[in-house]
Structures are given as structure tokens and as C-alpha cells.
Amino acid sequence: MMLTALGLMSGTSLDGVDVALIETDGKQVKAFGPTGYRPYSPAERNLLRQALSEAVHLSQRDARPGILAEAERVVTRAHAEAVATFVAQNRMRPEDIDIVGFHGQTVLHRPEKRLTVQIGDGPALAKAIHIPVVHDFRAADVEAGGQGAPFVPVYHRALANSLEREGPIVVVNIGGVSNITYIDGNDTLIACDTGPGNALLDDFMYRTMNQAFDAEGKFAALGKADEAWIARALELPFFAAPPPKSLDRNDFAALKLGDMPPADGAATLTAFTAAAIARVIPLLPRRPRSWVVCGGGARNLTMLRMLRERVGSAYVEAAETLGWASDAIEAQAFGFLAARGLRGLPLSYPATTGVPMPMTGGVIARP
Ligand SMILES: Nc1ncnc2c1ncn2[C@@H]1O[C@H](COP(=O)(O)OP(=O)(O)OP(=O)(O)O)[C@@H](O)[C@H]1O
Ligand SMILES: CC(=O)N[C@H]1[C@@H]2OC[C@@H](O2)[C@@H](O)[C@@H]1O[C@H](C)C(=O)O
Incomplete structure (x- = not known):
């Protein structure tokens, strides 16, 4: 019924x-x-x-x-x-x-x-x-x-069932925290939180620019990411742990950026979110071929670009373009x-x- x-x-x-x-x-x-x-x-x-x-x-x-x-x-x-x-x-x-x-x-x-x-x-x-x-x-x-x-994976699976995309498919939600659902045919459903979503970036934008978030990722687009900082942050044990795993919103709040111009700070935190999402790839059974991005982070064009740069030849698209109501x-x-x-x-x-x-x-x- x-x-x-x-x-x-x-x-x-x-x-x-x-x-x-x-x-x-x-x-x-x-x-x-x-x-x-x-x-x-x-x-x-x-x-x-x-x-x-x-x-x-x-x-x-x-x-x-x-x-x-x-x-x-x-x-x-x-x-x-x-x-x-x-x-x-x-x-x-x-x-x-x-x-x-x-x-x-x-x-x-x-x-x-x-x-x-x-x-x-x-x-x-x-x-x-x-x-x-x-x-x-x-x-x-x-x-x-x-x-x-995360609890949305059963729903991501229901949505992905009618999706004609090459598998494995990953649905990634970039909210305050980011989480992924890995779908490979009918039998494989794997999920976990991957790391920060927008929360670190939002808190940074609020502190330094008095703005609630980086609209469309325009501010981060002006800056240069500190790749050495990101590589160090990714050494935290959470990132190497296999799924399933989950996070509190403030689990990475203690990470402090070095002295850098605000636009570089925004670029670094945006790239950190993207890199943490891509860090899950070696922890999955097969390399995902299609990525569908939802949550507020899908509106951040710099975030999407940085994710594309980190997932090799896989196809990355915003959920909205598939007709899903992303928000x-x-x-x-x-x-x-x-x-x-x-x-x-x-x-x-x-x-x-x-x-x-x-x-x-x-x-x-x-x-
Ligand atoms: N136009 C936009 N440009 C850039 N970022 C945006 C835009 N709109 C929303 N966001 C980001 O998305 C965030 C909200 O995302 P979302 O509503 O998916 O989070 P949430 O559901 O509260 O979090 P979670 O999924 O972790 O529970 C905002 O705080 C902001 O960082
Ligand atoms: C404990 C908690 O509320 N976690 C949220 C949070 O926001 C994103 C990520 O971390 C996810 O694990 C979860 O939310 C979604 C809705 C979930 O349970 O799938």
C-alpha cells in the first residue's frame, strides 16, 4: 500500500x-x-x-x-x-x-x-x-x-535504481558533513561519512567575512589551496579507516589553518572537503564510474570542480541536473x-x- x-x-x-x-x-x-x-x-x-x-x-x-x-x-x-x-x-x-x-x-x-x-x-x-x-x-x-x-543510503539506492549511469555509482551528499552511498547493482550498498562538508567552510566564512557561506564557491575560486595543509589533515586516522564510519559536525573544528589570505583559506577548506570525499575511493570495492552530488555543497561550483579534479575519469554531475530535487x-x-x-x-x-x-x-x- x-x-x-x-x-x-x-x-x-x-x-x-x-x-x-x-x-x-x-x-x-x-x-x-x-x-x-x-x-x-x-x-x-x-x-x-x-x-x-x-x-x-x-x-x-x-x-x-x-x-x-x-x-x-x-x-x-x-x-x-x-x-x-x-x-x-x-x-x-x-x-x-x-x-x-x-x-x-x-x-x-x-x-x-x-x-x-x-x-x-x-x-x-x-x-x-x-x-x-x-x-x-x-x-x-x-x-x-x-x-x-548515515541513514539516507536506502533512499539514495531507491533513487539510483531508475538512473541510467555506468556503475558503480556514488551518491555524495555535501551538507554540514559529507557522506557517500556506493551502489553497485542490486546487492552492494556501502555507505559512510567521508569528512567535512560545508561546516568548516561556513564557520570560516562567518568568522572572516561575516557571511553564512561561500555563495557558488566564488570566494574560494579567487584563492589558492594549501595542498600541504590538506595532505597533513588527511593523515588523521579517520580518513584511512574503512566504511562504515560517521562523524559529529564538529569533529574537525580543532583543525586550524595557517596564516593565509582569507580567499586561500576558503580555497583550502573547499579543497579539503573534495579531497576527503575522493579519499574514500581506495576504501571501496571498485572504482566508482559515476558520481551524483547533492546537498547544499552541490551549489558550490568550486567544490564541484575540485571534486572532478580528484576522481580521475569518473563522471561527476549535480543531482539537480538529473531532475532530483537536490535540497x-x-x-x-x-x-x-x-x-x-x-x-x-x-x-x-x-x-x-x-x-x-x-x-x-x-x-x-x-x-
Ligand atoms: N548557493 C550556494 N552556494 C554555495 N554553497 C551553498 C549554496 N547554498 C547552500 N550552500 C551550502 O550548503 C549548506 C547547506 O547544505 P545542506 O542543506 O545540504 O546541509 P544540511 O542538510 O544542513 O547538512 P547535513 O546533510 O550534514 O545534515 C550551506 O550551509 C552552504 O554551505
Ligand atoms: C548524526 C547525524 O545527524 N549525522 C548526519 C550528518 O549530516 C550528514 C552526515 O552527517 C550524515 O551521516 C547524517 O545525516 C544524513 C541525513 C544521514 O543520516 O544519512
Whole structure:
């Protein structure tokens, strides 16, 4: 049976809530519906940044000390507003939507301690929007010893199934952190985080240029990357470790650039993201022939150029050019995962998160 599933994603870039509707049975996507976006205000974004700093002290996933309780209320309210606006704009009623997939906002990710924390109150959201909500997608996986991320690979596979491209295909998401899904025919699905996405670059642009991000990569295009710095950074043990593996948004925040002009700094961090993505190639069973790039980083033309330079003769294209709604993919994925969770289908696998066996997940909250 097909479900009308609404996915809600608030990613590590802390920019806002992405909303996307799909028709799915949890295996295939029958139709793509409209999408929406509810940005965080500067004050909300600041609060989330503080919540991330405070969350480093957490040792329990449901504890909300200090500012985290307020941050959770803000996240829940922003999602409720995002759904209300989406429903009104598309002239829908809550009963037209069968299920909502609510990722929440990750504030801490420490899989080695079996701890991953997403704030956002599922039961409160279900009551506010009058629609059943599946939430807490990552909990069961980390509890079972998995990485708890990435979770979009099953959705990337569903999208790639109808793609006529030479395999192996890699779908790369360049969000705050970058992650890849490696697809080789029907049987091979491998995934991992690869390293930084835009988070280091965004933080740098904010500090040095008072800008939220490097639009289209124009600033980095003016600079020269410090290849020696990148080579040293890539010596961190994370990059040589085989998949599956995952990261916290701030895992590389301690890396400091040397003294260099700001444009060179932006070029270096952009090239570092591209080089870290390409560093996964020798860790995969076969060399990928086709790369599909999604997430906000796909709009960064310097990032795309630098990735092309590092993947040899493979074909690199932005997801948007394939007709995929690049910015909505993660939201669509959490609608898809909600449908899978309802059906008891696996959300994660040994080769995507390192969980001992294929694992379903998500917790349902009814209005
Ligand atoms: N026009 C643009 N030019 C360059 N970069 C852009 C552009 N638009 C967005 N970005 C980058 O993409 C980022 C947002 O990406 P995205 O929405 O995919 O992240 P996210 O979903 O929050 O993160 P994650 O996938 O890690 O959870 C912005 O912070 C910015 O760095
Ligand atoms: C713990 C967490 O929220 N991780 C995010 C983050 O952002 C990108 C990358 O790191 C990915 O592993 C994951 O998000 C996507 C949606 C995922 O689970 O596939």
C-alpha cells in the first residue's frame, strides 16, 4: 500500500527545516510531491549553536540540561510551523498525510559511546500537527552498536535504481558533513561519512567575512589551496579507516589553518572537503564510474570542480541536473524511512552503519 509521507529534516548546517512530500510504500517512490523550507531565524540559529556546545557534556540521549530544553522547544515549534505552512500552501488537510518522518536536530554524535542525540519532541509534534510522527531514527542502530549514520543510503539506492549511469555509482551528499552511498547493482550498498562538508567552510566564512557561506564557491575560486595543509589533515586516522564510519559536525573544528589570505583559506577548506570525499575511493570495492552530488555543497561550483579534479575519469554531475530535487533529498529520505519504519523494513545495514544485522527503527507518536 502506498503512503503519503512527509519528511522533515534539520541538518548539521543549522540553516532551517526542509520539508518534502512523497508517495511511497517504503520500497519504491511512486511520486514526488511539493517541497518546503522554514529557515531558522538568526536568534534560533544562535540558540542551536549554543545547544551544540552544551551538548558535548551529555552522557544520556534524553537528558536536556540547561539551554538544551529551550533549544528542543524551538526545534519542535519550528517543525510544527513548517508543517502548518506546508499544509496550508499546498491546500491540504492533515488527514491527507499518512505519516511524518521527523529527524530532529543532531546536537551530539558519539557512536563509539553508543550515543547520538537528536533534539525535537516527537509526541509534542504529533499533537501540534494532528498527524502520526515517526522519530528517533538513529537510536536503535547505535544501541545495537552501529554508527547511527548515515541513514539516507536506502533512499539514495531507491533513487539510483531508475538512473541510467555506468556503475558503480556514488551518491555524495555535501551538507554540514559529507557522506557517500556506493551502489553497485542490486546487492552492494556501502555507505559512510567521508569528512567535512560545508561546516568548516561556513564557520570560516562567518568568522572572516561575516557571511553564512561561500555563495557558488566564488570566494574560494579567487584563492589558492594549501595542498600541504590538506595532505597533513588527511593523515588523521579517520580518513584511512574503512566504511562504515560517521562523524559529529564538529569533529574537525580543532583543525586550524595557517596564516593565509582569507580567499586561500576558503580555497583550502573547499579543497579539503573534495579531497576527503575522493579519499574514500581506495576504501571501496571498485572504482566508482559515476558520481551524483547533492546537498547544499552541490551549489558550490568550486567544490564541484575540485571534486572532478580528484576522481580521475569518473563522471561527476549535480543531482539537480538529473531532475532530483537536490535540497529536498534528505527530507524525502526521512519520509521514506518513516514509511519503512512503519513496515518494519530495514533502515540500516552492516555495510551502511556497521550494525550487526539489518535493522529497522524509528518510534511512532500518535496525535
Ligand atoms: N548557493 C550556494 N552556494 C554555495 N554553497 C551553498 C549554496 N547554498 C547552500 N550552500 C551550502 O550548503 C549548506 C547547506 O547544505 P545542506 O542543506 O545540504 O546541509 P544540511 O542538510 O544542513 O547538512 P547535513 O546533510 O550534514 O545534515 C550551506 O550551509 C552552504 O554551505
Ligand atoms: C548524526 C547525524 O545527524 N549525522 C548526519 C550528518 O549530516 C550528514 C552526515 O552527517 C550524515 O551521516 C547524517 O545525516 C544524513 C541525513 C544521514 O543520516 O544519512
